Amino acid sequence: MRALSISILLLIFTTVSAISGRVVNESGAPVENVIVTCGERGVYTDMHGNFTINAAADSLSFAKIGFLSQSVTIKELTENSTVVLSVEAVRIDGMRIREMRYSPRLPNYSGKKTIVVEEAQLEAADVADIIRKETGLYMTGGSLPGESRYVSLQGQKSKHTVVMIDGVVVNSSGNSFDLSSIPASIIERVEIIEGGSGAIAGSGAIGGIVNIVTRRDEMESSTTNLKLLTSQSAGSYDLQKNRLDASLWSWICKTDISVSHLYNRADFEYKDQQGETQKNINNAVSSWDFSLNQEIPVVPFGNRLSVLYREFSKQMIGRYTQIAAYDDANLQGRSLRMSLDMDKRFDVAHFRLVPHYSKEYTLYDNTGSTAFTAVAKGENFYESYGADQETMIYFNEFLEVEPTFTWRTQQYEYKDRITYWSDVEPIKQTNLSPHLRISSEIDMRWFLTTVNLDYRHDYVHSDMQDDQNFSSWKAGLELESEDTIGLKVGADCGTGYSLPSLYDLYWKGGGQAMGNPDLEPEKSFGYQVMLSSWYKEMIDLGITWSDQQVDDLIFWHKSVYGWKPDNIGATIVRNFKMELMLSPVPFAHFSGSWQRTFAEDRSTDEDGSHADHYGKTVPGIPVSVTSLKLNLESWGASIGASWNRIGERYTTLDNMMGALDPYEVLDIDAKYCLKLSGSQWLQPVFYGKLNNLLDAVYEIDSGQPEPGRNWEAGFFYEVDMPL
Numbered sequence: 016m017r018a019l020s021i022s023i024l025l026l027i028f029t030t031v032s033a034i035s036g037r038v039v040n041e042s043g044a045p046v047e048n049v050i051v052t053c054g055e056r057g058v059y060t061d062m063h064g065n066f067t068i069n070a071a072a073d074s075l076s077f078a079k080i081g082f083l084s085q086s087v088t089i090k091e092l093t094e095n096s097t098v099v100l101s102v103e104a105v106r107i108d109g110m111r112i113r114e115m116r117y118s119p120r121l122p123n124y125s126g127k128k129t130i131v132v133e134e135a136q137l138e139a140a141d142v143a144d145i146i147r148k149e150t151g152l153y154m155t156g157g158s159l160p161g162e163s164r165y166v167s168l169q170g171q172k173s174k175h176t177v178v179m180i181d182g183v184v185v186n187s188s189g190n191s192f193d194l195s196s197i198p199a200s201i202i203e204r205v206e207i208i209e210g211g212s213g214a215i216a217g218s219g220a221i222g223g224i225v226n227i228v229t230r231r232d233e234m235e236s237s238t239t240n241l242k243l244l245t246s247q248s249a250g251s252y253d254l255q256k257n258r259l260d261a262s263l264w265s266w267i268c269k270t271d272i273s274v275s276h277l278y279n280r281a282d283f284e285y286k287d288q289q290g291e292t293q294k295n296i297n298n299a300v301s302s303w304d305f306s307l308n309q310e311i312p313v314v315p316f317g318n319r320l321s322v323l324y325r326e327f328s329k330q331m332i333g334r335y336t337q338i339a340a341y342d343d344a345n346l347q348g349r350s351l352r353m354s355l356d357m358d359k360r361f362d363v364a365h366f367r368l369v370p371h372y373s374k375e376y377t378l379y380d381n382t383g384s385t386a387f388t389a390v391a392k393g394e395n396f397y398e399s400y401g402a403d404q405e406t407m408i409y410f411n412e413f414l415e416v417e418p419t420f421t422w423r424t425q426q427y428e429y430k431d432r433i434t435y436w437s438d439v440e441p442i443k444q445t446n447l448s449p450h451l452r453i454s455s456e457i458d459m460r461w462f463l464t465t466v467n468l469d470y471r472h473d474y475v476h477s478d479m480q481d482d483q484n485f486s487s488w489k490a491g492l493e494l495e496s497e498d499t500i501g502l503k504v505g506a507d508c509g510t511g512y513s514l515p516s517l518y519d520l521y522w523k524g525g526g527q528a529m530g531n532p533d534l535e536p537e538k539s540f541g542y543q544v545m546l547s548s549w550y551k552e553m554i555d556l557g558i559t560w561s562d563q564q565v566d567d568l569i570f571w572h573k574s575v576y577g578w579k580p581d582n583i584g585a586t587i588v589r590n591f592k593m594e595l596m597l598s599p600v601p602f603a604h605f606s607g608s609w610q611r612t613f614a615e616d617r618s619t620d621e622d623g624s625h626a627d628h629y630g631k632t633v634p635g636i637p638v639s640v641t642s643l644k645l646n647l648e649s650w651g652a653s654i655g656a657s658w659n660r661i662g663e664r665y666t667t668l669d670n671m672m673g674a675l676d677p678y679e680v681l682d683i684d685a686k687y688c689l690k691l692s693g694s695q696w697l698q699p700v701f702y703g704k705l706n707n708l709l710d711a712v713y714e715i716d717s718g719q720p721e722p723g724r725n726w727e728a729g730f731f732y733e734v735d736m737p738l
Contacts, residue, residue, distance in 0.1 A: 034089065035067045035458055035497075036096040037412060038077060045409065046100055049079040053089075061123075063412070063456045065463065067497035097412070120182075121206045121226050122215070122454060122467045124491045125505030125545040126559055130205040140256060140277065142227055143194040145205060148657065150608035150642040151594050152207070156193075158680075158706070158721050160254060161279045161300035161329075163193040168209045169543075169561050170590040170612030170636050171222030175513060179216065179226040181321075181356060183371050183403050186219055188425055188444060189516030189569075194225075196325055196350070198304050200244075200260050200273040203230040210543045210561055213487035213511030214469035217421070217448055221511045221539045221565060229308065229321065230271070239265045239738045248729020250704075252722070253280035256729065271308040277301065283722040285712070295720070297342055302327040317358040325350045343383035350375040365407040372400045382433070392432040396441075399425045417452040427517035437523040444477045444517065465493040467507075475514065479521070479532065485512050501549045508542035515569055519580045528571075528578040535567040535582050555596040562589050564617075570634070572668060583668065584618025584626060586633050607643045612636055616668070628668045638662040639677075651688040656681070661713075678713030682706045699732040 038049045038060050045064030050057060054072030068075070070089060078084045082100040121127065130149060132139075139145050143164035147154050155173050156164040165173035178185050178192040186192045205227055212220040242262040249255055258275040281298040307322040326349045354371040375397040384390050401423035408416045424445045431437035450471040457464045468490050475483040489509030496502045515534040522530035541563025549555040567582040592610035614633035618626035632638070639662035646655040658681045663674035686702040703726070710723040 034070055034075065034092060035065070035463075036092065036098060037458075038064045038066065038098045038100060039412070040082075040100055045412065046079065046082070049077055049082075049100070052076045052078075063415070065456060065458065067463070069498075120228065121208050121224060122452060122469070122491075123465055123493070124208050124210070124212075124467055124489070125493055125507050125543065126209055126557070128207040128209075130207070132199065132202045132204055139199040140258075140275070141195045141199050142197045142202065142205065145199055145202065146194065146225075148644070148655075150606045150644055151592060151610065153610075153637065153640050153661070155715060156195075157719075158715070159252070159279055159281050159300075159725070160250075160256065160727070161277050161281070161302060162195065164195045165191045166194060166225060167636075168207070168223035169563070169592075170588050170610075170614055171563075171565075172635065173222075174516075175219060175222035177212070177216040177218075177220040177224050179224060180352075181229055181354070181369070182226060182405075183354060183369055184216055184219075184423070185352065185373070187375075187397055187399065187427075187516065188218060188514050189519060197227060197323070198273060198275055198306055200258065200275070201229045201271075201306050201308065201321075201323075202227055204228045209559075210507060211509045211511040211539050211541045211563060212489060213485075213539075214450070214471045214489040214509055215452075217446065217471060217473050217487070218475075218485075218512060218514045218536075221513055221537065221563070231319070239263070240736070241738050242733065242735045244731060244733040246729060246731035248702075248727055250727030251725035252283055253278070254727060255279075256727075258731075267311065267313055269310045269312065271306075273304070273306045275304045277304075281722075283725075285720040285722060293720075295722075297330050299330045300328070315359075317356070317360075319356040321352075321354050321356065323350075323352040340384050340386035340389040341381060342385075344379070344381040346377060346379050348375065348377035363409050365409075367405045367407075368402065369404075370402040374398050390433065393437070394430045394432065396428040396430075397426070399423060401446075413455055413457050415452075415454045417454070419450045419452070421446070421448040421450065423448075425517070427521070429522070431523070439521050439523060442478050442517055442521060444475065444514075447474045447476075448472065462494040462496050465491075465495070467491045469509075473512075483536070485536070487511055501547075503547045504545070506542065506544045509540075511539045513537040513539075513569075515580070519569060531580050534569060534580060537565055537567050537569060537582075539563055539565045541588075553598050555594075557592075557594045559592045559594075560590070561592075562587075564588075568633070570668065583616060583628070585616075587613070587615050587617050588633070588636070589613040602647060602649045604646045604648075605644070607641075609639070609641045611639050613638075631668065631670045632665045632674075634665045634667055634670075637664045651690060652686065654683070654685045656683050658682075661715075675714055678711055679709070680706075680711055680713070681708045683708055699730050701728075701730045703728040 038046045040046050047060050047064060049060040051060065051066045051068055053068050053070055053075050056068055058066050058068045060066045074086050074088045076084065076086045077098055077100060079100065085098065085100060087098060130145060132145060140160060143154065146152055146166055153167045154164055155167055156162060166176055167173045168176050173191040174189060178194070205225060207223065207225050209223040212224050216224050244260040246258040255278045260273045262271045279300045281300055282296045284292055284294050303326045305324045309320045311318055329346045330344065352373040354369055356369050358365065358367040377395045380392045382390055382392050401421065403419065403421050405417060405419035410416060424443060426441055426443045428441040429439035448471055453468040455466045470488045473485040487510050489507060491505065491507030493503065493505035514536050518530065519534055520530050520532050522528060541561060543559060543561035545557065545559045547555065547557035565586045565588065568586050569580050570583050571578055571580045590610060590612045592608060594608045595606065597605040614636045616628045616631045616633060618629055620626050641660040643658045644655065646653060658679065660677060660679045662677045665674045666672050682704065684702065684704045686700060688698060688700045690698050706725050707723055714720045
């Protein structure tokens with residue numbers, strides 16, 4: 016209420032005129048990321064070339080690499096003026112600068128969140144490290160470096176979040192995606208859309224989408240330049256992290272290479288729910304990551320070759336409550352992801368084609384187990400290949416139409432090295448998906464109105480099942496007023512679906528687990544409404560309500576024949592979220608969020624009566640999540656604090672086992688840049704982290720406790736020089 020009262024007073028007593036307009040090139044196509052300045056104020060144009068800025072001087076300046084800079088007096092501008100920029104190759108001290116290549120992005124649906132990865136975040140190891148610093152998002156998986164991490168959106172399962180890299184889906188069908196497997200060094204920004212988005216990403220996008228956009232530099236050089244970055248860190252439980260990045264670029268090609276290594280022994284003591292001290296041992300994690308990105312600027316179309324390779328080894332694959340059974344368990348594996356991103360812009364259209372290929376291999380070995388039923392050894396093989404094609408057509412300054420076509424083939428195979436009858440022969444699944452997006456932005460007198468419509472049809476062919484067809488749609492409307500006090504109102508609704516994973520369908524786990532080839536795909540329909548208001552860049556308050564029904568939700572449960580998956584009928588997931596950001600002074604930033612989730616089983620029997628679990632809370636979804644974060648920056652130093660409270664989570668369909676206790680975790684991090692006088696090259700940055708400062712006792716998942724207080728410290732520095 017206090018923040019609302021301040022906003023109302025500012026609205027009454029503050030009168031600053033706002034100027035809106037649009038920036039296009041000589042062909043009339045919109046130009047995004049143009050820097051528009053007015054006095055000391057500055058903004059960027061959006062993907063449609065639109066901008067709004069508060070008047071603070073007598074003229075506006077427009078600047079972007081690859082275009083002639085331009086200044087226009089405010090008197091020359093009419094309401095919603097169009098500014099035309101001329102293309103020019105600029106040469107400065109041996110440097111030739113060109114317009115930035117196409118950067119893929121998600122459509123602007125209500126509540127879309129964009130996390131820009133700055134150079135100040137170079138201590139982050141992976142995407143999970145970046146996302147976990149944001150409020151309003153719930154991370155699952157382990158808390159220690161090297162462990163798998165996933166993100167859950169709007170109270171849905173993590174497998175209902177589709178992860179993309181540059182707009183290309185990387186989830187295997189029906190599975191969660193491990194965000195710790197993507198190194199932070201290649202990332203420019205992370206885009207997040209919450210709510211059913213099957214019309215955008217296809218299978219799995221019931222909870223939303225996370226799109227990881229990789230870095231795309233804007234410069235090419237007539238000389239050769241080299242940039243090096245190295246990072247070293249250590250921490251609790253023998254943690255060691257090493258990283259080396261190298262960028263070599265010239266007029267003919269640009270190459271970025273990153274190599275990193277992580278080792279974490281991860282043996283720790285913890286207290287169980289009865290307060291007894293226990294010890295987790297033989298839980299070491301080791302991984303090597305390699306990434307390559309290469310562009311050839313002299314080619315007359317955008318091109319980018321990307322390669323990601325990872326090798327890893329993990330011990331203790333199993334619940335900590337069964338240490339004797341899994342003490343010698345080990346999981347080893349490797350993965351390869353490759354793509355070639357090609358694009359070409361014409362006067363009224365932009366064409367893009369991305370062929371891609373990925374391959375994963377894992378070997379699980381628990382032959383040393385003392386428990387006969389847990390003895391196992393098997394190899395998993397997964398392969399995916401296909402292509403994404405999209406064409407963005409600019410009909411006029413208000414309307415864009417984007418037809419796309421996606422082809423993706425996945426193949427899964429399992430070889431049991433103990434019992435051959437548990438083998439799963441190679442199974443192939445192919446998706447063919449035409450998709451149409453219509454986007455419109457109309458700058459009215461008081462509001463900027465944005466309309467998005469997406470429709471997608473998926474044809475699925477499998478070796479083991481009948482052909483299937485799915486149609487998904489999503490529609491959204493957003494009204495935004497950018498003045499001294501901004502206001503945004505938005506709503507969207509849509510459908511989605513999620514295919515069972517090949518593991519859910521065909522897994523043969525001997526007497527412990529068995530897949531179910533009769534599983535039905537999960538289907539969803541839902542909507543969300545959003546309201547946000549802000550004052551300059553000082554205060555931002557947002558409220559979101561979402562309501563989604565998921566039919567035929569797949570859930571693994573224990574039966575008399577062992578673990579197996581089944582469809583549990585209908586579920587309702589309602590989520591209320593409040594987010595607040597405060598920046599009262601330039602060196603202090605505060606953000607907080609609170610979300611409450613109501614996830615209920617609404618299954619019915621064939622006669623329409625309530626099923627056994629009707630009205631029960633869906634397992635694995637926390638009833639509430641609260642996050643508070645504070646960051647202070649000054650004189651090359653920064654210190655941050657993060658507090659999270661995760662509410663109760665049930666573990667069984669009947670809720671009879673009770674719920675996991677809520678837990679609170681407080682993390683502190685600090686960073687300092689040492690600027691040595693007379694040295695432009697050597698300016699190391701030192702950082703430290705203290706996790707779980709209050710030494711909380713908690714479990715993220717049942718039977719899997721997390722460590723107490725732990726730390727990490729290290730440094731990194733960057734060298735940029737001509738050769």
